[in-house]
Amino acid sequence: MAKTEKSRKNAPAKSAAPPKPEAVGPATPDVLDRLFEVVESRRGTDPAISHSARLLARGRRKIAQKFGEEAVECLIEAVAGNRDELVSESADVLYHLIVMWVDAGVKPAEVWAELLRREGTSGVAEKASRPRDPLA
Numbered sequence: 001m002a003k004t005e006k007s008r009k010n011a012p013a014k015s016a017a018p019p020k021p022e023a024v025g026p027a028t029p030d031v032l033d034r035l036f037e038v039v040e041s042r043r044g045t046d047p048a049i050s051h052s053a054r055l056l057a058r059g060r061r062k063i064a065q066k067f068g069e070e071a072v073e074c075l076i077e078a079v080a081g082n083r084d085e086l087v088s089e090s091a092d093v094l095y096h097l098i099v100m101w102v103d104a105g106v107k108p109a110e111v112w113a114e115l116l117r118r119e120g121t122s123g124v125a126e127k128a129s130r131p132r133d134p135l136a
């Protein structure tokens with residue numbers, strides 16, 4: 001969401017009936033699991049009252065486009081040194097990544113398992129361990 005637009009925390013409440021209050025827990029990685037559950041629960045619901053439903057209904061290409069847009073907005077804020085905006089855009093990127101997971105049928109636990117598998121292995125060592133491409 002570009003800096004010129006209101007950040008989500010200032011976004012006006014949706015005009016339709018307020019969504020049911022989601023469980024609010026501690027701001028830990030669990031927040032991503034909870035967010036996934038909420039976004040997944042929005043699939044097929046009324047796009048007029050759920051942004052996730054609207055995005056999922058618009059399909060994979062649009063979901064990917066929005067993820068890309070948010071990622072670019074994130075890097076723009078990082079390069080500009082706008083720390084607060086980077087925090088906000090990072091949340092947008094994570095939200096749109098989770099919408100992409102829901103669309104693709106990826107579960108958060110699969111991503112957490114991959115990150116755990118990588119723990120303790122330096123990126124330098126990982127890259128050096130790849131089989132050499134004889135044609136490279």
Ligand SMILES: N=c1c2ncn([C@@H]3O[C@H](COP(=O)(O)OP(=O)(O)OP(=O)(O)O)[C@@H](O)[C@H]3O)c2ncn1[C@@H]1O[C@H](COP(=O)(O)O)[C@@H](O)[C@H]1O
Pocket residue numbers: 001002008011019022035038039042049050051052053066091092095
């Ligand atoms: N974390 C978010 C979140 N981050 C960003 N956004 C929305 O993403 C939209 C980004 O605005 P853009 O104009 O870039 O996107 P757009 O409207 O698709 O733009 P166009 O291309 O259509 O012009 C805004 O409406 C933001 O409010 C989010 N919407 C929802 N969530 C979470 O998802 C939950 C479910 O939301 P609903 O599906 O709306 O009930 C919420 O409780 C939140 O926890």
